[in-house]
Amino acid sequence: MLPASAPMTLAMGPSHPAMHGIIRINLQLDGERIVDSTVDMGFLHRGFEKMLERHTWNQGIIYTDRLNYVSAMINNVGYCLAVEKLLDIETPPRCQTLRVIMSELSRVEDHLTCLAAQVMETGALTAFLYAMEAREYVYELVEMCCGARVTTNWTRVGGLCADVPPDFADAVRERIPMIRKVNDEFSKLLTKNRIFIDRTRGIGVMTKEEAIDYGFTGPCLRASGVPFDVRRDTPYLNYDEFDFEIPVGSNGDVYDRYLVRLFEMEQSLLIVEQGLEKLEDGPVCVDDKRISLPDKNDVYGNIEGLMNQFKLVMDGHGIKPPPGEVYQAVEGANGELGFYIISTGEDGPYKCRCRPPCLPLTAAISKMIKGHMVADIIPVFSSINMIGGELDR
8 A cells, every 4th residue: 555645646637528539647646736747648649740741732721720629710711821932933812801800710710719618618518509609600700701611611712602692791790799698697607606716716827927938828828917919019911001900818717728728719700700791802812723723614615724733733833932941820710820931943842831829828738737626627727728630730
């Protein structure tokens, strides 16, 4: 038998439901209090970067869907922006605004999923159902855009796979008040709920300095009091034309991460409304046959369009950016999502490296749970919004 003073070792996950199947936390416990821990990742390990290096530039887009599958369009946009930087091209204004609109709707969708999972895992099933109702409204808009709900494959290098349908703007305007109504009800259930506050306030605290040292970005960094946002600090697309605020917390705990995401959803909806007002008519792809796929009417109706399609999609004949290397970051739902890409002038990347926002967050779990109870692991882990496909690339 172990002496009474020796800590008990307990492995939590990866089969534990709250660990989502791909995380194991090796706990050292004094009763139910956490003395120390280590975090093991890598139970999924998809090989995302190597898959991109073995496919053409446009074929890689379907793999970016699977990074953060709750806000796939942001991943699509980030990857395509990196390739477009290699090509030194800028997409048309309508394309840029549509990318912003759908990125912000995807952010709302992601935050709703994160908060729904967080409150469900701490026992608030009713609030979970409210959040799923609002997420369904966003999914309907995503489906209007590309025919899919989760893995969208919506963007293309140089533009979009297709323009949005004529009634898209009206559908968005119709659903924004519905989303706001549900978010308000969700907040009324939780924000001043005594049980929820006791489970989240003062739990998993990360100071401003600690968050920076660990490489935090996104809502978790802003909850610790650092107002960094890629959309504002290193603008991309036409984000510099939009007026929005950056919600910032002060305590860096689970409760502040909840509040930051709640307020960010309203800012995203404001950006969407502004985007609809500035959405102008025009093309959604660059006018360059070496980059953009031809219209399907041309592919099926004349030999030139068919040949253009054939050349762009066949291995060895597709898009060929000049040799070089780039890094492009976007503000993903969890933080800075970056793509570092090297081109040797071939039809696919020589090297692709993804900077996933939730990797530094997951690495800090041991710091956040030390000294807390075993039950506190659940709200802490939920508050970082770990997404398996993004973490174990």
